Amino acid sequence: MTIAIEIGLTASGNPAEFDLEELLSTRLLVQGNSGSGKSHLLRRLLEQSAPWVQQVVVDPEGDFTSLADRFGHLVVDAADHTEAALQVVAERVRRHRVSVVLNLEHVEVEAQLRLAAAFLGGLFDVDRDAWNPVMVVVDEAQLFAPAAASETSDEARRAALGAMTNLMCRGRKRGLAGVIATQRLAKLAKNVAAEASNFMMGRTFLDIDMARAADLLGMERRQAEMFRDLERGQFMALGPSISRRPLRVRVGLVETGSRSAGPKLVPPPSQASAAEARELILAAPEPEALRLPRRAPRAPAPDILAQLAQARPAAQAAEPVAPASPAEQAEHRRRLRAVLAKVLMEPDAPFRPASVLYQDFLVRCRIEEVGGPAIDIPAFRRLLTTARAGIAAEVAEGSEWAQAVSRAESLPDDVQGVFLLLARAALERQPCPSDATLARAYGSRSIGRARRLLTYMEEQGALVVRAERGGKRSVVLVGLAWETAPGDPNGPEEMGPVT
Ligand SMILES: Nc1ncnc2c1ncn2[C@@H]1O[C@H](COP(=O)(O)OP(=O)(O)O)[C@@H](O)[C@H]1O
Ligand SMILES: [Mg+2]
Known part of the structure; x- marks a missing residue:
């Protein structure tokens, strides 16, 4: 079942819709300057999807508390709780599948970080039987x-950053679907931003934010100039759950009120007598709520790995690098592939995002003392793509394979591995891989997603799928004229050899 969430209208007046299921598995990043309409957009998304999915809102400004009246969200005022208590609250939220707004408006900045970290940590750390889907805004x-x-303080910042990293990088398996909004992309940690596959880009003024937005969307920086001209409530949408091309969307109306409409003059109530006012304002404070003992939120693994990876001795970093001979380069590539093979041997590896595998990879490279030029994320993704497609080293170096790789590069990063898996089968005249095998190469267990990917690649003109006798299919790669043997789409999952 596809659940379409209408977020607004396109320039031509058609509904612009999120595929909710896809959105939950591929996450959303919203950016735009203050007043561009981000909170309104989040509210629209929350309202439209409230009947379909549990929701948690981390609300620094108390902007979303009105969802309670119309949709029954429980408002948790962070000021009433300790970190430990919020962690417990979060666990219960998951267990009982209650939608909540964590209102952080009444606590100061540092406490906001600590409390949000504890709460997000509680959502994340819950036992496996409570891993139900929840949209975390x-x-x-x-x-x-x-x-x-x-x-x-560094400690509060690290705790919050760790919790956000967990949410965006490792949350999917646990059912957590991050939807985050920021007014300054350049101020948002890169690894957190990078894990969203869907974007809504609103009005943006600063060059540095525009440049980051362009990078994330894979646009020319000049093209990103258009973000300057967007009006309030207008966003460029892109991503697997909404549109494959940048799509201009005007966000629709909302049912509940926001409090961010700017200051309005409100006459003070005239009835209160002086005595009433004294009673209202100066009555003895309520006894302090029961406080639970504190427990520090767990430090997340990727953060530590990242620190380890970066902790290389300064002398080593500063050393001038002599140009390597072709033999040395080949040896270096072989060692990198060997390290990657070890990373991919972990049972969970096919389903972990590239950014997490990358950290793992860097640490292992250090442990095994693989020197040489540093591997950046794009280079790592290419290596990963080839490894996941199960390409033998000799083939990977060959010129035929280079053609397939260059073809793959016209496709989105995450689709390339699947394309190359098909390319390998075609090059070796093997049967067309099953849906389960394709899904695994994509880092997913969803057969439906595998089928959609094939359709997508066909629409992109990368390949042609042919129906064969006996319910089998084969795939022809456009431009390369390589063809797989017929294969059973419903066959078991096969893991190609990882070299
Ligand atoms: N699509 C829209 N339609 C109508 N009003 C909007 C729309 N988007 C934003 N607004 C209004 O503009 C103001 C600023 O929007 P807001 O969502 O608070 O911006 P941001 O969170 O980006 O700072 C609010 O008063 C909001 O109600
Ligand atoms: Mg806002």
Whole structure:
């Protein structure tokens, strides 16, 4: 079943819709300057999807508390709780599948970080039997996942950043679907931003934010200039759950009120007598709520790995690199592939995002003392793609394979591995891989997703799928004229050899 969430209208007046299931598995990043309409957009998304999915809103400004009246969200005021208590609250939220708004408006900045970290940690750490899908919306995400050190203590910042990293990088398996909004892309930690596959880009003024937005969307920086001209409530949408091409969307109306409409003059109530006012304002404070003992949220693994990976001795980094001979280069590539093969041997590896595998890879490279030029994320993704497609080293070096790789590069990053898996089968005249095998190469267990991928690649003109006798199919790669043997789409999952 596809659940379409109408977020607004396109320029031509057609509904612009999110595929909710896809959105939950591929996450969303919203960016736009203050006043561009991000919170409104989040509210629209929350309202439209409320009947379909459990929701958690991390709300630094108390903007979303009105969802309670119309949709029954429970408002949890962070100021009433300790970190330990919020962690317990979060676990119960998952277990009982209650939609909540965590209102952080009444606590100061540093406590916001600690409390949000504890709450997100509680959502994340819950036992496997409570891994139900939940949309986790974080407004002003740069507060919780800042790109650089700020005035808050390092400890609070690290805790929040770790929790956000877990949410965006490792949450999917646990049913957590991050939807985050930020006014300054350049202020948001890169690894957190990078894990969203869907984007809604609103009005943006600063060059640095525009450049980052262009990078994330895979656009020319000049093209990104159009973000300057967007009006309030207009966004460029892109991603597997909404549109494969940048699509201009005007966000629709909302049912519940926001409090961010700017200050309005409100006459003070005149009835209160002086005595009433004294009673209202100066009555003895309520006894302090029961406080649970504190427990520090667990530090997330990827963060530690990243630190380890970066902790290379300064002398080594500064060493001038002599140009390597072709033999040395080949040897270096062989060692990198060997390290990657070990990373991919972990049972969970096919389903972990590239960014997490990358950290793992860097650490292992250090442990095994693989020197040589540093591997950046794009280079790592290429290596990963080839490894996941199960390409033998000799083939991978050959010129025929280079053609397939260059063809693959016209496809989105995450689709390339699947394309190359098909290319390998075609090159070796093997049967066309089953849906289960394709899904695994994509890092998914969803057969439906595998089929959609094939259709997508066909629409992109990368390949042609042919029906064969006996319910089998074969695939022809356009431009290469390689063809697989007929294969059973419903066959078992086969793992290609990882070299
Ligand atoms: N699509 C829209 N349609 C109508 N009003 C909107 C729309 N988007 C934003 N607004 C209004 O513009 C103002 C600023 O929007 P808001 O979502 O708070 O911006 P941001 O969160 O980006 O700072 C609010 O008063 C909001 O109600
Ligand atoms: Mg806002």
